[in-house]
Amino acid sequence: MPTLADVGKAAGVSRGTVSNVFNRPELVRPELRQRVEAAARALGFGGPDPKGRLLRDGKFNAIGFMPPGAYAIAEVMRSPYGRELVLGVSLACDEAGTTLSLVNGTDNTRFASIREALVDGFILGHSGDIGLITSAQRRRLPFVILENDAGPDINSIKIDGRSGAVAAVRHLTGLGHRHFAILSIRRTPGPPIVHMPGQAERPLLAGFSLDDERLDGFKQGLAEANLSIDDVPIIETTPGDPSAGAVVFDNVPEATAILTMSDWQAITILDEAVRRGIEVPRHVSVIGFDGTAESARTTPPLTTVAQDVIGKGRLAARMVLDNQPPRQVVLPVELVVRASTAAPRAKIR
Amino acid sequence: MPTLADVGKAAGVSRGTVSNVFNRPELVRPELRQRVEAAARALGFGGPDPKGRLLRDGKFNAIGFMPPGAYAIAEVMRSPYGRELVLGVSLACDEAGTTLSLVNGTDNTRFASIREALVDGFILGHSGDIGLITSAQRRRLPFVILENDAGPDINSIKIDGRSGAVAAVRHLTGLGHRHFAILSIRRTPGPPIVHMPGQAERPLLAGFSLDDERLDGFKQGLAEANLSIDDVPIIETTPGDPSAGAVVFDNVPEATAILTMSDWQAITILDEAVRRGIEVPRHVSVIGFDGTAESARTTPPLTTVAQDVIGKGRLAARMVLDNQPPRQVVLPVELVVRASTAAPRAKIR
DNA sequence: CGAAATTCTTGGAGCGCTCCAAAAAATGGT
């Protein structure tokens, strides 16, 4: 690989001049410039190597996005929520002319990735592990934590998951529902986990803190209607598990309303309902979470706890780009009532 | 920002030792290691700056993705097709442990971006401009061109757009349709352009070469049924233009079948049809393109010319990651018949 | 025509790191 110096030698000029030819051509006499360009072409030199500049100038002009927990980038891109989040981030990156690096932080490589990533700042999905934050702080780059409050010194953005969950339950109890199933998120790979009432280990503090918060919101909402979450079956599935619907219908046939933690899960339920000839909302009501674009397109359109996912991504990017004093932002959620919920009317079959 | 040397001085050891503490801790005596770690902590040194390593070792461990034409990353992320493409790329990146950099190549910064991007290879969306390719070649990094054949020396992946378009028309003419509208893609920002039959400038070679190819396929398919594309209105809209449906219905009310160039456009049509009380496929048949996941979820589910978008993205990434001799891949397409097409049955209204 | 003003070109310094050959220190055997 030829370097500036090689080209300079070939053209009989100094490194500096060759550099100028590529970066500030107006500074160099046309005749000389042409000679340099010819030499560069002859040597197959395609412009200054960005590595050199980088060391000198020190800006990557990129921000990094790292998914929470052990999720891979592809898993993020597969979920409706993840796609909108990345879209929001990319919106801000476009505006700022910044590159968006999707950094893989699989398990044990997570901290190494943070140490090594070629970025000027981070958006970090956060599952609750403390190591992540110290790791990020060490790097001394602006960063923002998603879906977790990491204290007053650290940028964070989360949604008000609890209120959302409460609103979802209120809506359903208001409609007259008394028999629920909760579809929660399993944050480790593996098959669905079914927690029936009365079992010992209830997963009330098992997942990401956002999950716990929402579970707590469900609990509160149920309590308001004199119902106990301890009597409600909770099923945990990985975010896109296609069997979620089957597992719910098989294990909780008496449920007239299903609370989920993402639109994706709710969509899965809808699909399984169609397969089984179960009608939504006539036989069972289903409520999503996130309010992604997809939730409006399903049949029937989903009632869902909506948040501004795109706005969240965009804000996250802005926060690392702007590098202002740390803020802890809690974004509101809003129940969007569409057609997947109704008063319990018919028994299945 | 402290450096290796600073830490070394503070701990009374050499740069090299500090480097080892961070990169090959097993090489340094535990006692010394602790001293160094303490010094690092005291100075707030969070590990070797990746910039330095980079210059020394020269691998970014990242591949770049640049959208075609003047599209921004966010525009890619907005489209169902773009999302699946990026998903496919990220799948391969995950497997390879590589970072995926979404590089903005807006118009005039496009070539500069190629020169400067901190990546080991490129996936380049290609609109047909020759400068792009020379620019990429200059960088001497592996790259692959999407949706264009750039000759035998250059990696490229495209779909067989012509066959797909022909298949779409055949399906529709086979159903008995004689009155078409074509929804083509406007590749510059702006409002829809309506080309009615008989007008001078027909857009048969206006857009990306993929668009031209598909238009040509439509032409051929129509010709097989003794129909001339010159009699078919062609409307060009930007990919996600929400007014596309309205423009089509307003300008070509007599069409019983609408050919589009993406699922996204077809979905837009479906939405507008609902708004106007037009029934698909009873009043009008609509056919999509790409076969994205979204196309299966619409009401009614879309008949579409499907391609393996995820596979394409993945293959593209593999090609730049593997850096084998150049290949030109043409991916097959397949007509997936669902419920948005039927024999023309009812006149609208 | 020559000095002053202007335009171009030069090359040293330094960005932070890792590699590596060689020096230093520790260990082991006799």
Added chain:
DNA sequence: ACCATTTTTTGGAGCGCTCCAAGAATTTCG
């Protein structure tokens, strides 16, 4: 206690570039 080994540590070289002050060449103008 000494020498041969083995384990640790060292510091020079160099990765490719841009900046910048200073020097060289060219132009301008009285």
